[in-house]
Amino acid sequence: MVVRQYNEEIKYLEKINPYCWRIKKGFQPNMNVEGVFYVNSTLEKLMLEELRNCCRPGMSGGFLPGVKQIANVAALPGIVGRSVGLPDVHSGYGFAIGNMAAFDMDDPKSIVSPGGVGFDINCGVRLLRTNLHEKDVLPIKEQLAQSLFDHIPVGVGSKGIIPMNARDLEEALEMGMDWSLREGYVWAEDKEHCEEYGRMLNADPSKVSLRAKKRGLPQLGTLGAGNHYAEIQVVDEIFDKYAAGKMGIESIGQVCVMIHSGSRGFGHQVATDALVQMEKAMKRDNIETNDRQLACARIKSVEGQDYLKAMSAAANFAWVNRSSMTFLTRQAFAKQFKMAPDDLDMHVIYDVSHNIAKVEEHVVDGKLKTLLVHRKGSTRAFPPNHPLIPVDYQLTGQPVLIGGTMGTCSYVLTGTHQGMTETFGSTCHGAGRALSRAKSRRNIDYKEVLNKLETMGISIRVASPKLVMEEAPESYKNVTDVVDTCHAAGISKKTVKLRPIAVIKG
Amino acid sequence: MSNLFKLKLSALGHPNPEFFNCEDEKEYRSVVLWLEDQKIRHYKIEDREGLRNIDSDFWKEAYNTYQKDLVSPAAEGTLNEQLNWLLSYAVRLEYADNVDKYKNAKVEEKKKAPNVVSSNPLDNLDFSSQAFKAGVNRVCTVASIGPHPDPKIRLAALAKVLKTSPHPEPLQTEVNLVNQPSDVLKLLFVQDLRNLQTKINEALVAVQTVTADPRTDTKLGRVGR
Numbered sequence: 026m027v028v029r030q031y032n033e034e035i036k037y038l039e040k041i042n043p044y045c046w047r048i049k050k051g052f053q054p055n056m057n058v059e060g061v062f063y064v065n066s067t068l069e070k071l072m073l074e075e076l077r078n079c080c081r082p083g084m085s086g087g088f089l090p091g092v093k094q095i096a097n098v099a100a101l102p103g104i105v106g107r108s109v110g111l112p113d114v115h116s117g118y119g120f121a122i123g124n125m126a127a128f129d130m131d132d133p134k135s136i137v138s139p140g141g142v143g144f145d146i147n148c149g150v151r152l153l154r155t156n157l158h159e160k161d162v163l164p165i166k167e168q169l170a171q172s173l174f175d176h177i178p179v180g181v182g183s184k185g186i187i188p189m190n191a192r193d194l195e196e197a198l199e200m201g202m203d204w205s206l207r208e209g210y211v212w213a214e215d216k217e218h219c220e221e222y223g224r225m226l227n228a229d230p231s232k233v234s235l236r237a238k239k240r241g242l243p244q245l246g247t248l249g250a251g252n253h254y255a256e257i258q259v260v261d262e263i264f265d266k267y268a269a270g271k272m273g274i275e276s277i278g279q280v281c282v283m284i285h286s287g288s289r290g291f292g293h294q295v296a297t298d299a300l301v302q303m304e305k306a307m308k309r310d311n312i313e314t315n316d317r318q319l320a321c322a323r324i325k326s327v328e329g330q331d332y333l334k335a336m337s338a339a340a341n342f343a344w345v346n347r348s349s350m351t352f353l354t355r356q357a358f359a360k361q362f363k364m365a366p367d368d369l370d371m372h373v374i375y376d377v378s379h380n381i382a383k384v385e386e387h388v389v390d391g392k393l394k395t396l397l398v399h400r401k402g403s404t405r406a407f408p409p410n411h412p413l414i415p416v417d418y419q420l421t422g423q424p425v426l427i428g429g430t431m432g433t434c435s436y437v438l439t440g441t442h443q444g445m446t447e448t449f450g451s452t453c454h455g456a457g458r459a460l461s462r463a464k465s466r467r468n469i470d471y472k473e474v475l476n477k478l479e480t481m482g483i484s485i486r487v488a489s490p491k492l493v494m495e496e497a498p499e500s501y502k503n504v505t506d507v508v509d510t511c512h513a514a515g516i517s518k519k520t521v522k523l524r525p526i527a528v529i530k531g
Numbered sequence: 532m533s534n535l536f537k538l539k540l541s542a543l544g545h546p547n548p549e550f551f552n553c554e555d556e557k558e559y560r561s562v563v564l565w566l567e568d569q570k571i572r573h574y575k576i577e578d579r580e581g582l583r584n585i586d587s588d589f590w591k592e593a594y595n596t597y598q599k600d601l602v603s604p605a606a607e608g609t610l611n612e613q614l615n616w617l618l619s620y621a622v623r624l625e626y627a628d629n630v631d632k633y634k635n636a637k638v639e640e641k642k643k644a645p646n647v648v649s650s651n652p653l654d655n656l657d658f659s660s661q662a663f664k665a666g667v668n669r670v671c672t673v674a675s676i677g678p679h680p681d682p683k684i685r686l687a688a689l690a691k692v693l694k695t696s697p698h699p700e701p702l703q704t705e706v707n708l709v710n711q712p713s714d715v716l717k718l719l720f721v722q723d724l725r726n727l728q729t730k731i732n733e734a735l736v737a738v739q740t741v742t743a744d745p746r747t748d749t750k751l752g753r754v755g756r
Contacts, residue, residue, distance in 0.1 A: 178755070183752075183755035184752060185752065186751050188747075206735060208742070208743060208744065209743025217728060353747070415728075416721060416724040416725050488755050
């Protein structure tokens with residue numbers, strides 16, 4: 026790593042408009058392309074503060090600041106366009122969380138990196154709507170929260186209530202949501218409103234280690250811990266009436282359910298296994314990176330292909346997982362309201378993944394190119410008329426679901442043409458950490474957090490209250506800042522704001 | 532499976548196919564006997580004694596020998612598979628006995644494809660009319676397509692140019708002229724796509740009625756720490 030004074034470093038950064046900064050070549054060694062990041066004035070301070078801290082003498086080691094990580098990614102072989110940092114960017118393993126990067130599939134040197142996907146492969150958000158109004162739910166809010174908590178097991182080491190054996194898992198890994206559909210856990214319309222229609226076609230369960238499968242099997246249909254949650258939310262504000270209408274959101278106060286979860290231990294094991302293989306491949310093919318955490322392999326190499334196939338299996342796992350929880354949520358609501366989920370209009374509005382690598386076609390410098398797009402802590406946001414988005418959203422653009430932190434608010438955005446050209450159709454994914462987990466544990470008291478939620482009228486069910494402060498709103502950037510930046514920069518458009526009335530989490 | 536049994540039994544003219552329960556041992560045995568007595572008739576009447584004793588402990592043995600004698604490929608399978616083969620075999624014999632009677636039987640099928648009446652106005656276009664030639668001339672001049680005696684070939688050339696060459700931004704005065712028709716086309720496309728997706732969903736739901744069996748077992752659940 027180049028060690029320079031802060032005032033030297035800042036010379037490589039240039040503010041090109043109120044919401045966008047350029048990272049010039051030379052900020053980190055061997056940059057193939059430039060970097061870029063989107064911030065507003067508040068987030069800008071956080072971003073530069075982080076850089077300043079790391080430039081202080083004696084601060085070598087520890088976390089690399091997000092802006093350095095974006096630049097390191099720009100130095101990876103085969104990258105095209107720019108290495109993009111979204112407003113919620115923060116340090117992660119290798120790639121920053123909130124970083125997207127695209128690699129040319131036709132360049133034999135191009136790489137795929139597990140660090141560019143993240144450990145929780147296909148972590149994502151699903152939003153269900155209902156035809157209930159806040160006033161229908163408030164009287165039985167506590168019972169409903171408890172019922173959800175009883176149906177969806179949460180926390181570290183939780184186990185799901187959908188019976189599955191090893192063969193079911195193999196099929197689920199290959200088929201993704203088609204498995205859930207075949208077995209009757211979801212509706213045909215759910216598949217229609219899911220990114221990739223809930224199935225990565227190149228998934229190959231035989232490329233997944235036995236260990237990953239053993240970890241994954243009992244965890245299907247569980248929420249997990251960390252920042253994952255299921256929330257009952259109500260529509261707080263509608264910014265785009267037409268787009269909201271297309272999503273079946275008609276009025277303020279309408280009740281929705283948001284599920285934020287991923288591939289649990291399964292995805293984590295797939296990523297861990299791949300990193301070991303990639304280190305070997307890097308030595309063999311002489312691939313050099315600025316950061317050891319950026320382990321990668323050429324896309325066309327055996328290791329690269331094996332990882333993509335296993336990653337896709339993990340993505341399918343996550344979709345089955347969210348689908349199972351959709352089923353359980355519908356059951357919980359049906360029991361409480363003594364009505365069929367159909368009659369409650371509990372349709373999936375959309376399902377996005379914000380930790381994934383996918384092959385997509387984009388126009389780069391006026392030419393159509395096939396790219397491997399890594400999105401880590403970044404959500405796909407395709408514009409209107411894009412062939413890969415569901416027919417219902419052809420006129421509005423793809424819905425983008427942004428989960429806030431526990432007890433704050435969440436947003437639905439839509440994709441824009443500007444985002445397609447500037448960020449390969451990508452936008453932010455959530456609030457983004459401001460404090461590390463350890464720091465949050467030290468600085469915040471969990472009782473205070475729970476009390477605060479209670480005074481805000483939010484019912485909460487947690488499996489491990491003592492870990493709640495890691496996820497306290499204070500540990501995160503303000504999701505409204507993040508979303509407003511994306512909106513103002515034009516890379517996605519605000520549609521609906523949701524606020525929670527009940528939370529269940531690990 | 533039991534639906535399949537009912538269907539085959541009623542085809543064979545069994546007295547009460549609706550109430551047959553294949554899980555009940557006694558009923559199972561009497562159906563096997565009925566098949567041999569009425570339909571298959573592989574043994575002479577006096578040799579059917581072993582199968583006739585449906586309460587006997589030796590019935591199973593007789594059944595196994597019976598299947599071997601029939602060279603049943605399902606003899607090693609489950610009881611249901613064995614019975615299914617016997618039923619199919621009986622149906623086959625019944626058919627062979629009365630080929631003429633069954634040959635002409637027709638299944639009432641819903642018409643699969645409706646008669647297509649073309650609603651595409653282009654199909655009814657008169658390509659030799661003056662109006663067509665004049666129209667092609669006009670658009671080809673705008674797009675600078677060279678002359679050709681056959682207006683259809685000129686039109687094909689125009690289509691190729693429109694598909695491959697980049698589209699210039701329309702002039703400010705012409706924006707609506709260009710965008711409105713293209714918006715209409717987009718809307719029509721979305722409508723077609725919606726109809727297709729609805730048909731796909733209907734097909735999926737139809738398959739689900741056969742395959743779906745969602746279950747939960749709360750005993751498996753465990754809330755973590």
